[in-house]
Amino acid sequence: MARKPVSTKAEAAEATAKEASKPADPRKRAVDALMNLAASRPWGEIELPDIATEAGLTLAQLRGLFPSKLAMLGGVTRIVDDAVLAGMSDDLAAEPIRERLFDLVMRRLDAMAPYKAALRRIVPVIRRDPLALAALNRGAVNSWRYMLASVGIPTEDSLGALRVQGAVLLMARVSDTWLDDDEPELSKTMARLDRELKSAGRIMARVEDVHRLTAPFRGLARAICSGRPLKARRRERASERGEDNEDYAPAI
DSSP: OOOOOOOOHHHHHHHHHHHHTSOSSHHHHHHHHHHHHHTTSOGGGOOHHHHHHHHTOOHHHHHHHOSSHHHHHHHHHHHHHHHHHHTOOSTTTTSOHHHHHHHHHHHHHHHHGGGHHHHHHHHHHHTTOHHHHHHHHHHHHHHHHHHHHHTTOOOSSTTHHHHHHHHHHHHHHHHHHHHTOOOTTOHHHHHHHHHHHHHHHHHHHHHHHHHHHTHHHHHHHHHHHTOOOHHHHHHHHHHHHTTTSTTOOOOO
16 A cells, blocks of 8 residues: 655755745735646646635635736736835926926836746737736726826826827736846837837827817817807806996906
């Protein structure tokens, strides 16, 4: 009769150390588990029970944290956001926008570094799935709304949505280079980031010029679409200026 293998003290200690090294936050444990598996296994071969086992969670616990593998991948964005926002300071507050964005992108890449091996394998697969890309883009937009706000760039004005989506695209392009850049100083990545920021700056300058030039036409369009008769709008403006008051007299 075959004897059952007996765990040695060294193996037990190793298992204990591995368990102790797992993050206390179960959400981060699940995300880290997925990314650890993805670093060595094809994305399509990673099953939910595999992730639960790797994270030291039950399948029921994992379901309570994330509805899907894709949601766990989106959890990487939240972890990176938290790391970047926690490390922000006012050191660059007086710097040009381009310098602030350069620093912000490099901070994000530093926070993403532990997941680089997994992202190298995941990104090509996700790019072939339009629905997954759309879902991840929504999360990236929410992320960059906070990122831009953290460096003093408006996100809630009439051009805010364009700035946010532009930042998402810029990050995606720079990340392409970063994934293949194994140099410790990331010189290729920084060169790509510099080019992308220059290009984005030129585009936004043109957009802002057009936005200013078309402001009167947008105001007219809003007035027409409001549905109020022209005479009524004139009376409202006259009332605001006090012209409908008998004591009103225009300045000479």
